[in-house]
Amino acid sequence: MTDLARSRSLPPKALTGGTFTLNNYGVFGVDGSTPIINHPEAALLGVGRLMNRTWAVDGTLSVRRITQLSLSFDHRVCDGVAGGFLCHVADRVEHAEIRLTDV
Numbered sequence: 430m431t432d433l434a435r436s437r438s439l440p441p442k443a444l445t446g447g448t449f450t451l452n453n454y455g456v457f458g459v460d461g462s463t464p465i466i467n468h469p470e471a472a473l474l475g476v477g478r479l480m481n482r483t484w485a486v487d488g489t490l491s492v493r494r495i496t497q498l499s500l501s502f503d504h505r506v507c508d509g510v511a512g513g514f515l516c517h518v519a520d521r522v523e524h525a526e527i528r529l530t531d532v
Contacts (some may be wrong), residue, residue, distance in 0.1 A: 445487075455479065463498040472502035472511065474518065494520070 433439040448471050450461040454462055455478035464473040477497035497522060502511040521527075 446461050449473070453477070455496060464499055464501040466501050466503060470503070471506040472500060472514075474515075475499040475501075499528075 430439070430443065433443070438475075446469065448469065450464075450466070450470055450473040452464055452473060452475045455476050458478055460477040460480070462475050462476050462477070464475040466473045475498070477499070479494050479496050481492050484491050484495065486493065498515060500511060500515045507514075
C-alpha cells in the first residue's frame, strides 16, 4: 500500500472505508485546523507544523518546538475516551524518549 501511495497509483477504493485518519497538514505551513471526519470514520487527528515558541517549563521561559494537535471524533463512537486518547498522544510526543513498553 505504501509503495502504491508513493507512486500515486493507489486506487480510490483503497482510500475509503477507514475508521481513523491521521492528517499531517503541518507540511503545508498550517498550525491548526478543524478536521472533519468522513463516514464511516470514528475520528481524525490533525497535526500542525512544528514551530519554535517561547514556552514556560518549570517556571522558566525557554524556546521549545511545539505543534498543535486537533482531534475530531464521533461522540456516538468515542464519547468518554477521545480526550484521554488525545492526552496520551500529546504525552507520547512530549516524552518521546520513553518507549511505549515502559508505559
